[in-house]
Amino acid sequence: MWPSRHFAVFPAQWRIELEQNRIYCPDQGSLRSELYGETWFAIMARDAITPDRRRKLAAIAQLEYQTRIRMTPLITRLGITGIDEAAQREKGMRLARQHARQSWPAFIGWFIDEIGRFVTLYDEMERNSTEEDAAILAELARHERALLEFACLEAESLPDRSLEPVLALLDTQNAVNTG
Numbered sequence: 001m002w003p004s005r006h007f008a009v010f011p012a013q014w015r016i017e018l019e020q021n022r023i024y025c026p027d028q029g030s031l032r033s034e035l036y037g038e039t040w041f042a043i044m045a046r047d048a049i050t051p052d053r054r055r056k057l058a059a060i061a062q063l064e065y066q067t068r069i070r071m072t073p074l075i076t077r078l079g080i081t082g083i084d085e086a087a088q089r090e091k092g093m094r095l096a097r098q099h100a101r102q103s104w105p106a107f108i109g110w111f112i113d114e115i116g117r118f119v120t121l122y123d124e125m126e127r128n129s130t131e132e133d134a135a136i137l138a139e140l141a142r143h144e145r146a147l148l149e150f151a152c153l154e155a156e157s158l159p160d161r162s163l164e165p166v167l168a169l170l171d172t173q174n175a176v177n178t179g
Helices: 004-006 014-018 026-049 051-077 085-100 104-127 133-154
Strands: none
Touching: 026 051, 026 085, 051 133, 104 133
8 A cells, every 4th residue: 555665764773783684672762752652643633723633643642652551561571761751752742843834745745754664663573573572563563554554545645544544453442533
């Protein structure tokens, strides 16, 4: 459904790690991205100019929250500590302010490129996970693919269907069906 070019976009350090066949594992960055993502999308939803965008952004914020909660046992088990939650929430606020100035099509185009990197990373983490971590890493990969599919459907002028992949992952759809 989405362009395959988005799966090949990596920051340089991830590309090097792939080339060296290193196994990925979740780190502080995984949880940090859910923390700032939750804040970022919640603020964008609050400030959205249309009910449709407000509903979509609120659903994404809910998915970020749900994923963060589901990641917590894995993060704890791996002994990952030292995450400055206030700093990550501030980052989310900065991102919301930054993207509030963009048109919706410009934001969606940027988001496709940005989230494509995470799809690749989490897919690789899932493929290289231990049996113990496989379920949560598979969920993280599904989470990122759902966000990418949402953005691609928006870009393809299919806004009536774009939220479906996000809603499919939420524990409850009722939390986002108000608008």
